[in-house]
Amino acid sequence: MTVEISTVAKVAKLSRIKVDDETLPELARDFNAILGFIEQLREVDVTKIEPMVSVSPMTLKIRDDSVNDGDKQRQILVNAPDTREGFFAVPKVVE
């Protein structure tokens, strides 16, 4: 199976990564090398084998249903590139 340049452009879009048109062919080559490598998984007989969910068998712990954290507006915003009046600021969103 070969991945087309248009597929790579679509995946870049889904990944929210801007890729210039001139880099697409090189990226498609890398994609095909990697996908060619993982293609061999198809030959493995996995009849009656469940996909792994957790590598070590465990039951998730349940904690008390109570508030144990919060009031951290300053800490949450302190690393943001742009904030206004206690909120994250982003470019205008027009749908």
Next chain:
Amino acid sequence: MSELNKLTVSEARELLRKKQITSQEITKACLAEIESASVLNAFVCSTADIALDRAKAADKRIEKGDAPSMCGIPIGIKDLFCTKGITTQAASRILQGFKPEYESTVTQNLQDDGVVMLGKLNMDEFAMGSSNENSCYGNVINPWRCRHDARLLTPGGSSGGSAAAVSASLCLAAIGTDTGGSIRQPASFTGITGIKPTYGRCSRWGIVAFASSLDQAGPMTKSVRDAAIMLESMCGHDPKDSTSHDLPVPNFESALTNDIRGKTVGIPIEYRTEGMPEEIEEQWARGRQILKDNGAKIKDISLPHTKYALPVYYVIAPAEASSNLSRYDGVRYGYRAVLNEMDGISEMYEKTRAEGFGAEVKRRVMIGTYVLSAGFYDAYYNQARRVRSLIKKDFFDVFDQGVDAILTPTTPSAAFEIGQMSTVDPVQMYLNDIFTVTVNLAGLPGISVPIGTNSQGLPLGLQLIGHPWEEGALLNFAYVLEQEAGFSGQPTKWW
């Protein structure tokens, strides 16, 4: 006393307790070494003031006689660990200027024991790489070079800064993380010891996530004893990481008895790969002989799905990475691209991520997005998870046959030259992790121990793989190898 930076953790502990040296003295010696080793590019930020403060506090604690083993020991911290108020970038431009408001559980545990943090260590961006050539801080240089040859070698990756720093004695020990071999492969390339514990032994809380079902933190040290001491200090149950296991932390050091009589060590036939240098084959045979001479039974075993481990890894790790790295959007922390007036929020995401991520990270995020996309999810992602179940079963089948540990080479080659892999396709670089990646997929503990050098004078390591939660027994096998191998390797200082 000269060259305090060259001490092991256990030697320093002894001297500190006897009050023959102070933590401040060791810390100053390390800081001076870091200063003079900038060409190695191992440390990306030195936290000298914090280090000296903590060393002073540790000395007081030792004075009072209330000192855990790691108290007063200066170490380096991989840039993947969040450290409160100190730049944490995972060697990525996208986290430029990020100063966490919190401390990772592992570094907090160490700090509680009185460990002195010297600074943050270079690595491959987001822990993706096997040569430490994917870093926004530039390449790390291996302190080891071939005999009569000034060419610069990679220290391996992704914990390349940690490996180089310990090997060059810029610190007494360091912490790394291992998703597919990122502790063990660089440990092997630099002649040090590195253990990846059982998945769930160390809390992942506060470690920048790459592939959450595979990531584990571990110590990188100058000896097996040091690894035992440091692992005990790092690990333990943490309610903030739901995959951290609620098990008591054993005294790993007391497991180092040198007694492996009657134990069975498995030698997997599938780990004999085509084109593997004869010297690695020889060291592997030597390791087998050492364990046999110490009373272990050697048994040929088969792990039939080994060849599928790397393909499984290169589906699962990118899939998890594409999800984990979606948080880097230019909104909450780190880098945001400069935008044009007409740019909306999508352009902000796309430009920020294009400028903030390096080439390998972008490649993996996109591969991950592809294998998780509608129409391919079952063929790639679910298939990989099924084969992962089979890889894990391979190990448990041989454990059920009475195998206590498995011995393999750590890597298929010694350290290679900087830039050597830049012209080949990405898969060639991935092959570095061929012997280590199975261990992450199965969630098992694995350790790399230096065994000797090749004809060019470069270190080689052997890997031991153990039963889950039995790091103590595993460390003991490694201890036997270490004692008998007689590797006293330190690189000749050229920097």
